[in-house]
Every structure is written in C-alpha cells, then in structure tokens.
Amino acid sequence: MDKVYFNEFFNVSEKDMEQYGAYNMSLISDTEVFVDPILLYRKENKKYYEAHQGIINYIIFLRDKSINGNVTNSELEQYFCFKEVKQNWFGYARYGNGGHALGMDFAKELNEILRNYLLDFGNVQKRPTSRIEQLCLFNQGRGPDNISDFTVCLVKTFLLEYTQKFSQDYLSKAKCEIYNISRAYFNYKEQKWENKEYYLPTFKNNFVLLTPSDIIRKDESFVSYNDLVCNFDNFVSNLENEELRDRINTHFAGIIYHELSKKEQKDLVNRAVKENPEITYEYAFSKEKDINIAITENQKMIVSFKTIQLEKCKPLINSLRQKTDFYKFSDVSCKKNALQRLSILKKYLESASYKKYFFLGDKKIDNNLLKKLLTNVWYAGRPKVEAVKENYDLKFIPVYNAKIAKMLTNYYIDNAIDYKNTIVCYICLDESEFVNISKLVNKLGLKTNENIIIISSFE
DSSP, X not given: XXXXXXXXXXXXXXXXXXXXXXXXXXXSBOXXXXXXXXXXXXXXXXXXXXXXXXXXXXXXXXXXXHHTSOOOHHHIIIIIOBOOOGGGOBSSOSSBSOOOOBOHHHHHHHHHHHHHTOTTTTOTTTOSXXXXXXXXXXXXXXXXXXHHHHHHHHTHHHHHHHHHHHHHHHSOGXXXXXXXXXXXXXXXXXXXXEEEEEEEEEETTEEOOOOBGGGEESSSOSSOHHHHHHTHHHHHHTOSOHHHHHHHHHHTTTOOGGGSOHHHXXXXXXXXXXXXXXXXXXXXXXXXXXXXXXXXXXXXXXXXXXXXXXXXXXXXXXXXXXXXXXXGOOOTTSHHHHHHHHHHHHHHHHHSOTHHHHEETTEEOOHHHHHHHHHHHHTTTSOGGGOTTOOSEEEEEEOOSTHHHHHHHHHHHHHTOOTTTEEEEEEEOSHHHHHHHHHHHHHTTOTTOTTEEEEEOOO
16 A cells, blocks of 8 residues: 555554544655644643643743843753754655754744843733744744744643553554653753653654644744734734834834835834834734634644545545556656656646646645645655655646746756756646746756656646
C-alpha cells in the first residue's frame, strides 16, 4: 500500500482518529498548518484552557526575568530559545519534516519586547487580556510558523499527554516506544526545563506527536500582525478606549491610512505599537471576542482537508498504481526515473477528468494544498528520509493566475536556476494558465528543456 497519512502507517482507522479528535497528518512531508493559540482559549474545555494558561504563565516568568535586570546570553539560551518540535509534522518543509529553531535572534527580540513594551503582560488587574500573539506584533511581526512553534514548545506537555493517551488506547505495542523527552515541562521551583518519559508512536527512529484538529489553522493566526495592519484604521475607529483612540488619532492626524502603500502602513503600525503598547492588548481583546469566527474557520478547514485526503489524494494514488506504471519507477533518487514518472503523471492527468482531483466543487484547490497533494502522491509510501541520495530538486508549481508568469520570470532571472539539477513541473488548470506559462518558458528559451514539464489538465 502506498501510505501517506498517520493512520495508514500506524494501522488505525480514520474513524478512531476523528472520534479522538486528532489531526490525521501526512508523514511524507510537513503540512502547512499551524497551532493557533486562540483556539486553545476555551474555558469550556478544561485541558485546552489549562494549556493556554500555561503559555501565559511562562511568558510572565520571562517578563519578570526581562524587567528584573540584564538577561545574560546563557539565560537567553536557557529560557528564551526554543527548538522546533518537528515531530508534529507541521511547517513549510516540502519533503520530510525539517525546520528552524527559535534561536538567539528570536530570544533577544523577545527579551527586548518584554522589557520595553509589555511590562504589564499577564496582569489581569491592569489589562483585559494577555496573549502570546502580542509578542509578534512588533518589528514587522513574525510568521504563523514562529507563533505556532513557540506555542507548541509551551504546550508540549499537553501534546505529549494527548498523544500518549491515544497510543495507549488505539495503537499496538509494536508501533510505540518509551521516549525520554527533553524539555517536556518547566519546573518553576527549580527554574529549569525537565525531561520526562512518554509512551509514543515511533516512526523512522523518532516519535510522532499528535495534535487536536480543532486547534490548528491553515493561514496566519487569528490574532496576527498582518491582520492588524490590514484593519488598523478600522480597529482604531472602533476602540472603546477613548483616551488611546484620541492619542493615536492626534498623533497620526492628516494621514489617510488606506491611501498609504503597504510598507508605509507597516511602518505606521510599527511606530504606533511601540509608542502605544496598549494597542496590542486592545487588539488581542477585540479578536478574543470573535473567537467563534476562528472556530468556524477551523471547522471548514478540517472538512476541506479531509475531502482532499479521502476524495483527491488517495483516489489519485490508487488510480496511478492500478492504471499506470507510475509506482513501478520506485527509485526516484534516479533523475531518469523521476522524468519517466513525470511523463506518466502528465499523460494520466491530461487524459483524466482533472476536476476529480484538483477541484473542490467549482473552485480550484488552494495553491499550497495542490502542491501538498502532488508531493504526497509522489512520495506515497516512501518518506523523504529514504530518498536522501536525490541529486536533483523537484518543484511542483501550480500556475494559478496571470500574475505568476511575471513573478516566475523575475524568479528565474534573479536566481539563475540550474536546470541540470532542478525539475520544474507546472500544473495548469485552465487555458489561460497554460498560455501564460508557455509564453514564459518560450521567453526563457526552455521549450525543449526536458527538466521543464507542463501538465495542462483542463478541458
């Protein structure tokens, strides 16, 4: 069987995972989803709420360190730096589950923010709310992967216990091992991170960490820097804090926000936030009141992911296996085999009903999900760790609009891609996309290059 998802590798039913609430992630490559801390903020769910409070408690600990004196490099490394928890298989890695740690740059920035701007963080008597996302509203913000990685590190105990319970209840002993997990929890009395043993799923000599489906998000966190920038003028006009609203309006009098460039808007918000840190509290509080929107968005996302998994990915894998020689070319470390495989994929998709695999209703699958789908199909049953000898880079690129042609032209010129080591497979889902990418390939003199494949899957 060409396995892709956790339930397939661990011989557990999708129904059991759904009933438990665990997200059935791919073990082929990272999925571009992230833990959204606001989805943990649910007082009706005791374990979620306790995990969220644990985040706040640790940041209060860091705040106290920051404002009580100079934090040494040793303390920054011990308390403010965090390794990526890659075992949940979330992130941007195209193949496998590698990622980046939150290192000293993050630590120094975090220390500066807590020391200079968020001195009242966690003080419920002075502030209506405090959230981890506030830390990412300074210095042009940080991406959803940073917020998620930070959150996962701070709720690691909850996720380990969640996964251990599933392992004990649903998995065979042959599929699990006892792991001594580093930095499993923080000992406040001793002021140090402690290790602890957990019974967990084992995969490729490492453990796997499950995540509840209802705390993840596909795009940016619900409370995010970009959301604040996009809606800053509306946020300010609706501020209930009149003194803060008047102060901001007076400070930026005469500026018409929506007429500013995106860079100018970001510069203005950065300045406003640093001069008025109260903005971060008020903004977080305003978003917190709309948590039901975040919950609804999560539910829709999970439905679409499940549809892609059951109705797109698995059927395409099965069809390629049953009707073509696609999976007979199993050694994709060989470039010749990879090109042969792509030739088979092109022929099959161009002759098949493309909407069956690439559309949800009448809408095209999201660009990133389409790349994810094809990556899972490519490596089904064979995680990247078994293909480390590949001497080429394969890129699946959906051509989703006319704008991408200009972007790609600049990309190739700026990066001078070596086509001897890079295979690019373009996916066109309508005629205009095919025309645009064909013009680009011709312009770059790559029409006869065997490493450029265009799949025109449209009627």
